[in-house]
Amino acid sequence: MDYVYGPGKNHLFVPGPVNIPEPVLRAMNRNNEDYRSPAIPAMTKNLLEDVKKIFKTSAGTPFLIPTTGTGAWESALTNTLSPGDRTVSFLIGQFSLLWIDQQQRLNFNVDVVESEWGQGANLDILAEKLAADHSHTIKAICIVHNETATGVTNNLATVRKLLGLGIVCASPKALEASKSAKSVRVFFDWNDYLKFYKLGTFWPYTPSIQLLYGLRAALDLIFEEGLGNVIARHTRMGKATRLAVEAWGLKNCTQKEEWYSDTVTAVLVPPYIDSAEIVKRAWKRYNMSLGLGLNKVAGKVFRIGHLGNLNELQLLGCLAGVEMILKDVGYPVKLGSGVAAACAYLQNNIPMIPSRI
Amino acid sequence: MDYVYGPGKNHLFVPGPVNIPEPVLRAMNRNNEDYRSPAIPAMTKNLLEDVKKIFKTSAGTPFLIPTTGTGAWESALTNTLSPGDRTVSFLIGQFSLLWIDQQQRLNFNVDVVESEWGQGANLDILAEKLAADHSHTIKAICIVHNETATGVTNNLATVRKLLGLGIVCASPKALEASKSAKSVRVFFDWNDYLKFYKLGTFWPYTPSIQLLYGLRAALDLIFEEGLGNVIARHTRMGKATRLAVEAWGLKNCTQKEEWYSDTVTAVLVPPYIDSAEIVKRAWKRYNMSLGLGLNKVAGKVFRIGHLGNLNELQLLGCLAGVEMILKDVGYPVKLGSGVAAACAYLQNNIPMIPSRI
Amino acid sequence: MDYVYGPGKNHLFVPGPVNIPEPVLRAMNRNNEDYRSPAIPAMTKNLLEDVKKIFKTSAGTPFLIPTTGTGAWESALTNTLSPGDRTVSFLIGQFSLLWIDQQQRLNFNVDVVESEWGQGANLDILAEKLAADHSHTIKAICIVHNETATGVTNNLATVRKLLGLGIVCASPKALEASKSAKSVRVFFDWNDYLKFYKLGTFWPYTPSIQLLYGLRAALDLIFEEGLGNVIARHTRMGKATRLAVEAWGLKNCTQKEEWYSDTVTAVLVPPYIDSAEIVKRAWKRYNMSLGLGLNKVAGKVFRIGHLGNLNELQLLGCLAGVEMILKDVGYPVKLGSGVAAACAYLQNNIPMIPSRI
Amino acid sequence: MDYVYGPGKNHLFVPGPVNIPEPVLRAMNRNNEDYRSPAIPAMTKNLLEDVKKIFKTSAGTPFLIPTTGTGAWESALTNTLSPGDRTVSFLIGQFSLLWIDQQQRLNFNVDVVESEWGQGANLDILAEKLAADHSHTIKAICIVHNETATGVTNNLATVRKLLGLGIVCASPKALEASKSAKSVRVFFDWNDYLKFYKLGTFWPYTPSIQLLYGLRAALDLIFEEGLGNVIARHTRMGKATRLAVEAWGLKNCTQKEEWYSDTVTAVLVPPYIDSAEIVKRAWKRYNMSLGLGLNKVAGKVFRIGHLGNLNELQLLGCLAGVEMILKDVGYPVKLGSGVAAACAYLQNNIPMIPSRI
Missing domain, CATH: 3.40.640.10 (Type I PLP-dependent aspartate aminotransferase-like (Major domain))
Incomplete structure (x- = not known):
């Protein structure tokens, strides 16, 4: 049994550890071998x-x-x-x-x-x-x-x-x-x-036999998707997240566009909100894991990791969750606003999945 | 390797087969035994x-x-x-x-x-x-x-x-x-x-040894969540889905409220849209599986299954996806409208996860 | 946790359900999909x-x-x-x-x-x-x-x-x-x-998605080993088992050589021994599952299934176990005799594993 | 698919990496979590x-x-x-x-x-x-x-x-x-x-989430078997292995009884045999992994690891395999001799499995 049960999938949006593709988990599900x-x-x-x-x-x-x-x-x-x-x-x-x-x-x-x-x-x-x-x-x-x-x-x-x-x-x-x-x-x-x-x-x-097979599967998946497509997918999710943050009327902790990250977005909250409360609520009520603010920015930012084995609809579920949490903690967000902004961008930019055309 | 690869999670929203909890998958991942x-x-x-x-x-x-x-x-x-x-x-x-x-x-x-x-x-x-x-x-x-x-x-x-x-x-x-x-x-x-x-x-x-262990794990999960809570979660997701459908300006195939289902919603599309195209797009572009319209309602409805091992943020990701698809196929949906309607209801009704309070 | 724990591998030698290859278990370890x-x-x-x-x-x-x-x-x-x-x-x-x-x-x-x-x-x-x-x-x-x-x-x-x-x-x-x-x-x-x-x-x-992927993996394994080699392996294990039974001084329930099975051997025990006791001991002391005698031959035979994902050293471990059990229940077996007879045959007949030459 | 296929179980008898219990593999078969x-x-x-x-x-x-x-x-x-x-x-x-x-x-x-x-x-x-x-x-x-x-x-x-x-x-x-x-x-x-x-x-x-859950499962198994019983099982398998080596007429690399290891036995081969050939044959013909002789004892010893998630019948399968390999490489072993010696000891010393009495 899991340590702390919650129904449905855990929505893992910390900047690490990240979501592992199922084929990689399967590949690692094996006994040892003589190396x-x-x-x-x-x-x-x-x-x-x-x-x-x-x-x-x-x-x-x-x-x-x-x-x-x-x-x-x-x-x-x-x-x-x-x-x-x-x-x-x-x-x-x-x-x-x-x-x-x-x-x-x-x-x-x-x-x-x-x-x-x-x-x-x-x-x-x-x-x-x-x-x-x-x-x-x-x-x-x-x-x-x-x-x-x-x-x-x-x-x-x-x-x-x-x-x-x-x-x-x-x-x-x-x-x-x-x-x-x-x-x-x-x-x-x-x-x-x-x-x-x-x-x-x-x-x-001695190496970890399980990790070698996991790496093999992970590389195969990257080559199947195409390394360029993997990077483009991350770029797309970073952009979509920032559009949502903007629509919520919140600031990005990253001060200039040239420094924006494709893999994680740190969101500044208004001074009357403790960002740790947002992370706590995400976990306790919505089965979602967001990143805490650390050290100098503790309490001031929460972080959305958008990297690893993720796709756009997973991210949109996360963004919808963040909106509800913002409301939970007293921030006057317009529900649906961030999701709408992200969707407006994504709907024009998500490519067909090549293996399914 | 999977048969038809797509990055991230497949969003499985057909009314069956349904999402299986990870502890159940783990429990079934075993060799045979003498029954x-x-x-x-x-x-x-x-x-x-x-x-x-x-x-x-x-x-x-x-x-x-x-x-x-x-x-x-x-x-x-x-x-x-x-x-x-x-x-x-x-x-x-x-x-x-x-x-x-x-x-x-x-x-x-x-x-x-x-x-x-x-x-x-x-x-x-x-x-x-x-x-x-x-x-x-x-x-x-x-x-x-x-x-x-x-x-x-x-x-x-x-x-x-x-x-x-x-x-x-x-x-x-x-x-x-x-x-x-x-x-x-x-x-x-x-x-x-x-x-x-x-x-x-x-x-x-001979029974299926794997299914017996899977059933054991599934029952344990139901008892841990509480059967009443499982049912309430389904009721909540049914309600949220219908609110989204209404916000999109679409009709529910189910004609009266007394017949509304907690586990699946069949959505009627306007006559100028083929609902099969929606299901196809979901799969080809968004890695999502929606239910086709069958027989008399083929082409006229698509179905959102909201049952099994699902939680609200998963559903909201699905609803955001449906909005983008509706736009893809030419329906003048207001992006974010369905998600906003569902969130407005859910934000007031999702309980804390008991094991995490 | 397993239902009834025993250290090491369970030695599964019933004529069904049989041992499943690990790649097949891995292939079945997956969520549902829309069929x-x-x-x-x-x-x-x-x-x-x-x-x-x-x-x-x-x-x-x-x-x-x-x-x-x-x-x-x-x-x-x-x-x-x-x-x-x-x-x-x-x-x-x-x-x-x-x-x-x-x-x-x-x-x-x-x-x-x-x-x-x-x-x-x-x-x-x-x-x-x-x-x-x-x-x-x-x-x-x-x-x-x-x-x-x-x-x-x-x-x-x-x-x-x-x-x-x-x-x-x-x-x-x-x-x-x-x-x-x-x-x-x-x-x-x-x-x-x-x-x-x-x-x-x-x-x-609705088919079982898991079983389809399992079948795919099983067929791939059979084609990789070669169907002829799979059959020859079963023939070899049947022969080895019968040689062990003969060395123990016990009779095969199958009365003529023309009816010998490649996949299961039913062994007759002397009248002063209850064969069910052998099966019970195997399970309680040696973490091994043997087949019971059924109906007319209940108490009179125990069965060794030698089929499925098995190789010769697994079988020899089983045969060594049967020898100890026979001694446990009072049959004057010469320890090592059956294993020796099986080895003498197998050592001359096991081929190199083609993928490893 | 596995890298180098062989039918049945791989018999892993190196002193590391060792066999992992299935419940531990199952426990590790999971996505990441926020640590x-x-x-x-x-x-x-x-x-x-x-x-x-x-x-x-x-x-x-x-x-x-x-x-x-x-x-x-x-x-x-x-x-x-x-x-x-x-x-x-x-x-x-x-x-x-x-x-x-x-x-x-x-x-x-x-x-x-x-x-x-x-x-x-x-x-x-x-x-x-x-x-x-x-x-x-x-x-x-x-x-x-x-x-x-x-x-x-x-x-x-x-x-x-x-x-x-x-x-x-x-x-x-x-x-x-x-x-x-x-x-x-x-x-x-x-x-x-x-x-x-x-x-x-x-x-x-960041810790490895998978290894934490694996450790949890491993500890539970040790406590279920009893730490004393785990140690006694290893002692028993060490003794059985040495009895087999003696019956084969071979010498233990370990020179005095006070230094005998419960977890690995290094076996000296006669000068006319290259022990690396034994290890190679084990892998190529019998799907078994034995330990090579290293450095000063390269070519002179092969090693049988008898530790981890192993039981006696697994070990006896290994010993029977070693006998066939010794014969393969020209050593005049009496087939069945080592297995018989090990069985004679084990049959008197294996306890009932407590959870199955």
């Missing part, structure tokens, strides 16, 4: 090739480390940097804050550039710092692509233009850096992976 | 007791026949009637039509009372027939409780008042009838079940 | 074609009736015969007994040919009856291919030689018969199916 | 309490770090030690070797005590080192409890007697050490966990 049999290396080889397609790289080297995002961050830092190295890091919300904390505890010399929460990274300051860095003391620029606490997406293309390089999965340059990086690491060490990649057995320690 | 071991009879014993609670009967005898609804109909008829017996049957839509066809092919003498599709059973005529039946030739009254083709729910309480009896699962009276019923049956024969009920092994032939 | 969408008919069309390959027929017409084996029997009988028709039926064990009971209750004129339990159908008598039947009163010959109560497989090729015809799924001849057959049936009526086959929607009533 | 809802902390609180029961501690503090065993090692080391600290580490096989490598790369001063592979840790040398350590330079003693490469279990009770302390999960002493430990860590840092334990939200970063 040293010929089957797992053969499968891993294909997975690594296919993951590179998602990163749109042919030169990169992907690592499938059995950990969460926080561990992946640590892996990226410790494999490319040495203690004492200077990093320029942008503090724009809770997740960039946590990342900066990690960098500091890993003993890097972190040059923090702070912006008001709701703004993107200040790239003018970055340009200044780079210009002033005649002796090349800046070893890394740490920038959260999508700050889920405030719904801000930073423009990495501009960052890259400033730098003239591209870092995706582990670029050849990152791999090169990992040879001389002096940060202490074992579990996260790319070199152990590379050793086993060369041997063709691929795994320095 | 002659002590475990299965012990489990079956409890299941039969608990099924009686759903039928709100203590005197009734439930049968769990491994078949579909059509087979259950046949079971009910052949176990209580003999060829040539007179039945009064009400023809009010596609499913009552199919049932009457079954009765005729099983060689009963079927006295058909037809109403216009969209109306309920004509109980005045039933009263007349009963009054005129001095020699008690009427052996059964066959009335579809919920005609899903037209969204009509018949008032069984009134039928019972006319008759002075209650038929639920197999009432003692039905069981008595099964002893003398001369209809030919083997697979559906209740007497084989009764023999094994007495032996305490319960199964005259 | 009227384009996806289900497209899938059903392929399923029907592929099922014909399993029946090795191109002229036959398969029916996927949502029922158990008992219902399938009823379907075959009522669609081809009329009340009063003469059938010749062979009574050789519990399952042929149940089938004859069904034929009698469906009002056929059943000419029963009984053999001692443990023998196959007496085909000499059949030859005599056919020779004497100048006026062609025999409308059907009903012969259980594999009598699981006694582990007897009848030689259908010989039966066919006597008759000069082939009955597989519904042969064209059987379909022809269904047009004039007067047996009352609705749920089981092939004609309803045929009507929907012609329409291309395939289903006269 | 910040009230449900997950409530569940986590109970999990932590119940995990302590498995560690048989009331004073300890468990950490559920989303990582594999290698990560858990790193967590234990970096949270209690500082770079330069002296550790005494015992090298007795591949897994202790990997652990020592980790300690060295984490910059501890590792005092390695090597034994021949197949022997346990040399505790005499430990006693000498401790006696000589007047200035308390030894900060930790690193001893692999169960060296799965050679099937050696070290006697931790003796180690504890030498030391006068008990380390299980994180003892109060270990927690105290974590406050001053200077090893660099973030992802693995216990202090982040402790901070969230205090807040009652429990998770410093």
